[in-house]
Amino acid sequence: MKSILLGTAALAMTAGMALAQDVVRMGTEGAYPPYNFINDDGEVDGFERELGDELCARAELDCEWVTNDWDSIIPNLVSGNYDTIIAGMSINDSRDEVIDFTQDYIPPAESAYVALSEDAPLDGVIAAQTSTLQSAYIVEQGATLLEYATAEEIISAVRNGEADAAFFDFDFLRPIVEESSELSFVGEEVILGRGTGMGIRESDTELKATFNEAIDSMKEDGSLNELIVKWFGDDVKVYE
Structure with missing residues (x-):
């Protein structure tokens, strides 16, 4: 959420x-x-x-x-x-x-990271939607935050190589990962809010x-x- x-x-x-x-x-x-x-x-x-x-x-x-x-x-x-x-x-x-x-x-629901590689650095460049709990969390973790206006754009950022991973609501990300041959969940899920x-x-x-x-x-x-x-x-x- x-x-x-x-x-x-x-x-x-x-x-x-x-x-x-x-x-x-x-x-x-x-x-x-x-x-x-x-x-x-x-x-x-x-x-x-x-x-x-x-x-x-x-x-x-x-x-x-x-x-x-x-x-x-x-x-x-x-x-x-x-x-x-x-x-x-x-x-x-x-x-x-x-x-x-x-x-x-x-x-309260989980947030999760998705990436193209299981070895994606979660302390690297992470995409998140502007002004969300997830974007604030990335800043707190010390990673480099890339903010985008929509959730769809954070997925595109990973696919285009602009970000190492995207961080967002698990419920939103799950069907995208299930339908993708490229993306996978990485790291641990995080409960926010x-x-x-x-x-x-x-x-x-x-x-x-x-x-x-x-x-x-x-x-x-x-x-x-x-x-x-x-x-x-x-x-x-x-x-x-």
Whole structure:
């Protein structure tokens, strides 16, 4: 699950009371399969689309989907362009200073390295998506970080020889590795963040409570685990 660094725009005045609106706008990236992506019909699809629609149905909310680039997704929530972020966003302390989160709807997950060679130096040049938990981790490890705007670009960087390895969410990387005759996982997996939750403006306490109740109901009846397995496979981590 991804994270984002916070720009000064994220400190703008909060806007809106979501439940007072006719429609709750669900903000996502649309470029992070299987969490969220744009399908052949040009519509938001993926795990989070199905999850979000079910949460809105249980909460009896009229919801619509809005896409936004990853690097400005928090500032545009704060400024009122949509009412939630549901985009594979990891919960951590830095974001909690600017926005609020629901409880997690995916447990903390692993990040992993992929490379063209099992001998790839993980202290060398590592590609990661801009402003994510993974990019921050690479800096902490003392490796040379190459940042790219999208996850697809970090894979291309490895294939093109620009980076020794790429570091990103295991769930995103697994199908790419499985379908590739070149790429393989290297090194150890790393757990980052506190799970994935919906981002909510700090002023929208009622909306947060409403979605928390809906997430609780899906955890309790097992439907959330079923949805996670559907999109991420039988060996994915689920709620006990």
